[in-house]
Amino acid sequence: MQPDLSAKSLKVTSLISVGQHPKSGRARRAEQDARAVELGLTLSDDQLEMLHVGSGDKTVMRSYLGMGLPKMTLLKQGDRGDAVPVLCDYLATHAPDILLTGVRAESGEASGMLPFLLAEKLGWPLVSRIAEIGEVNDGVAEVLQALPRGQRRAIKVRLPFVASVDNAAAEPRQSAFGPGQRAGINDMPVAGGDDVVRSGWEESPARKKPKRLKVVKAKTAADRFKAATAKASGGGGKVLKKESPAEQAQAVLDLLIEEGVVR
């Protein structure tokens, strides 16, 4: 789906965060946020605003900027600050038509609550885990939502709205170093409160989750023996032997329809 011309005048804001490599832990462009920026760039390349709240790691910010944006906005705040009230204040005055976020941050609590809190505070509708934004006509956007198992769902939503971008969205373009260094960062110091609740938490490196053991609850030796040696269980299945192929095929089709895999 190619966005039509009217979409070019859309105001889109992408929220970006400092990502983290899952193995080395090195700071990087967050996957989902980069996809959100990519989606924003295809929607409107001149009206896209990139927004970050926090201390703003220079190399990471520049790697987002290297995707081809002339500037970005940085709401400067300490590491322990709460981003939501700051964002709400800013977005109330600089309201975009579409606000794009990732589904989950790559570091910290990673609760995935941010888009929901913003949507609730701003009173906008929210569509989660989108893969694509299609045409935008008369203040209604056609959105493609990513479902589990590679499925997609079409959704229409009224502007302005918040959308969290799934990993199924188009891959972000490469970041070019030079343009990233030359682009401008608008610093704006803001006075946001600290995240008080979080200061009471204890953080530790992730422990390995214990694997669930298969507990054999058999009471007798005969049951235990059966549990240890049993082959493919079940046996309660229906078997159609004598029916004609047409009847058999109908039975299979009925099951497929009942399970909802054949529509």
Add this chain to the structure above:
Amino acid sequence: MSDLIRRDPRTEWIARNRLHPLHGEALFSTSGHPVGDVRGPSGLLRKNPHGVGFIGPNGIKRIDRLAIQLGESGPQGGQRRGAKAAVEVQLPLVTVESPDFYVVAVLDMVGGRLTGHDKDVLGQGHKLVAATEGKGAVVAVTFGDSKEEGFDKAGVDRLIQFRGEQYDGYSPEQRVTALEAVERELDPEYWLFPDSIAGGQELGCRLAARLGERPATQAWQVDAFTSLCRGGSQRIDISRETPRLLLLGEECADQIDETRHEAVVIELASVPASLSRIEDCGAVDVDPSQVPLGEAEFILSAGNGIHDWDQFHQAAETLRATEGASRVAVDDGFMPRHRQVGATGTWVTARVYVAVGISGAIQHMQGIGQCDKVVAINSDAGCDMVKRADLSVIGDSQQILAELIRLVESRQQGGAEDAA
């Protein structure tokens, strides 16, 4: 009669000889106790091993510890096996009358059935009930039509089902409104959601934002005081106080499997309709061959019993199924390697798996262990795949597939005419 105790050597002798036909009676008259459990001199309950069991047909003593055939047909070898299979153990029923508080679990119900994750969440619910003072009930909330019959065995004390077209498809706004109604009516002690991509995470976050709660997310070790939550990129654990609203990770707690629960349906007074700014335009057709095998929902899998490969591909296309194959089909060059299902191929998670001409070797079965419904199309009624399958049709794969293609095509044409 004199008070002298007289021994009866003959009875004693019979009591020692367990093969004697009068052994049971002799044992009773010498010990003076009924056969079986005997109160010993110190007051302990003693089992008399000579008193239990029966003599099998070949003269060997047998003890049936399953205690199934007590009072039943008796020790006839052939009949007993059938009797054993028929008896299903009735789990003890747990009832909660007028509970003091509720723990509400909102379930994913993928395809209308409880997922493993849902059952973990219900198990966690019971853990929290046990750790809290007073009598509590675990309430399950489901949306849309359900095909589940095992609510009672999964630990559901109370059940709230929201049905109707306003809850179909993608309807998060209406669902949150419904959950708010639950909040007003039951005032739950805890709200539990599966932290899953099947909808639980979204709904939990929405409700948390609406109620102004700060949820514990990806929580994987929860008790009444502290919760251990996984942080970003799975790299940190956060230990925090247990909040009222929790989004639980997979395998957070043991599932309920030793008790039955009432699963009493609760009707809510009324749920207001919410203003919907999101319209669901339905599922979009995705090319099933583009879906990775491990993720596919519906797989049509081919084995050595397929002789017409063009027909098989056509069947997969008409059914809109992702193609899979057994190792033989791959080794013989009919299917690419990345389509192989099984121990050395892909472990699939399909909800529906149709195995055409696959015998069900153990290496193949390992790969389909997580599948919900298995359909076997095979010419051999005795093969292992038929034993595993929920529905098996015995016949020639070529004929059955041809019929299936014909049926689906006529159905699609019928549907198209209806729509026109």
